[in-house]
Amino acid sequence: MGYGFSRDDVDFLSGAAGRAALAEVDRLELTAATHLRDLEHVRRRYDAAAGALIDTVRLRRRASRKLLGAGEWLFTDDALQQATPTLVARHRARRVSGRAVHDVTCSIGAELVELARVCPTVIGSDLDDVRLAMAAGNLAAARTTAERAVLLVRADALRPVSVGTVVIADPARRAEGRRTNDPAALQPPLPDLLSAYATRDLAVKCAPGLDFDRLDWAGEIEVVSLDGAVREACLWSLGLTQAGVTRRASVLSSSGAVFELTDADADEIAQRPPGEWIIDPDGAVVRAGLVRHYAAKHGLWQLDPRIAYLTGDRVPDGVRGFRVIDRMELREKTLRRELARRDCGALEILVRGVDVDPDALRQRLKLRGDQPYTLVITRIGRAATVFVCTAHRATGD
Structure with a gap:
């Protein structure tokens, strides 16, 4: 729950004395290992203000990963x-x-x-x-x-x-x-x-x-991701969106790049066997229900009409793709033997449409090699299928 800030706390922290105290407290480690020592030090120096000072410094440190230029802001835990x-x-x-x-x-x-x-x-x-x-x-x-x-x-x-x-x-x-x-x-x-x-x-x-x-809701639902993590959805009323748009995916990057897709875009795609690459669309695209629209935009198609994995012969610029080097049925003994033959060590496991716990499977495979691979486990029709892949990111160069 965090410290319960009062108006008196805010007034103190906003003043010259509070700002000086915060600067002093910010020089402390404030880690689990130093908690008791740091708390005793701050209490000796600032008595009843210790909780507000320590929580503010901790919250500011957390906020630096989320809010730009917020080094001097005040927060409550829930608000942050x-x-x-x-x-x-x-x-x-x-x-x-x-x-x-x-x-x-x-x-x-x-x-x-x-x-x-x-x-x-x-x-x-x-x-x-x-x-x-x-x-x-x-x-x-x-x-x-x-x-x-x-x-x-x-x-x-x-x-x-x-x-x-x-x-x-x-x-x-x-x-x-x-x-x-x-x-x-x-x-x-x-x-x-x-x-x-x-x-x-x-x-x-x-x-x-x-x-x-x-x-x-008659307006638009926008799903937004930042650096690959889905952050939020936003409801936009009819007066704030384009005619005919009810779903939008906005893919943001800390580099400033923005990719947007809506349900007004084309969604006609081919039905073909798996291509050279598998692409796992950004979570905003998946949550917004725009997987087919994304595929149509980039010349891709689906591994299965009910599954969000896409496939094709190229990877969209800036997107991480998985080059298929083998395909097999989901049989652990066969998979363990094949990965051992390939000297597999680090293993990323992506799963959709199949009841598999990636961490548990990784432990059961008992891999001891040096080479990194990615498994894409999914369902094509009724068959649980495994694709053995290597991961790459298209740079557009």
Whole structure:
């Protein structure tokens, strides 16, 4: 759960004395091995402020892997867990660039920072006074308010307090301390949120595992990945998307590259035997249900119509592919003998459509060689099939 921050904590941490104390605490290791020693040191120096200081330093260290330029920000543990990674927030902000926006669940302001860079009017609201105070400090630390003032107000997300704005929302995804994919269990409940802004341009960040079939949603569902990891889904109302688009996959990279695919793209693909390569599409493509669209775009086809693995004679630029060097039925004794013959050591195992535990299988194979290989285990028709492969990444050179 983390430390329970108060407004007094925020005021202290935001002042000159708090900033100096944080700089001192940041020089400590704050590891499991040094925990008791570090805690005793901070308590001797700062007494009741020790918990706020230690948790803030720890949260800042965690945030550095997720939020750019957040080295002087304030967080709560839950707020950091739910905060949108900077590059994902920046991607969403580009879609509403030039519009007046209202983030009705602004929390500690991670989205507001990016919105304020590209939107002329930005409002942030939340019911939590502590998070609002943190947001004000974080916006100042990000230096976005010098050119565009962000109005922060205390308000219930289900009671609209602005007009003429694009509404951005990020309902909390925990119910009774546990993560939930039930739309009605979010805070605020997703059905209530959609009803409150039924006539407004609206974008709602959701967990990618949310059961979208339980929603009556006429707009677009976008699934976003960053550096190969699926980060979120976002619901976009009809006024914020292209006509005819109901699904979108956005594949982002820390390098700045962006690949987008929608269900308006072509999805006609050939039915052919496995090619030279197997490609495992990015998770955003799979979660958005756009595997056939991705295949059509890159001249690929499916190993099986019900399975998300693709195959072809080339690998799309920048994508990791698996060159097929052998194919066999899923028989462990035969597979162990073949991998031993190939001097296999390190083994990556990818599985779809077959009930196989990769870690357990790897242990049973008892590999002792030096060469790295990849197994792609899947179902083609009714047969469980294994492809022995070597992994490569296409560079486009």
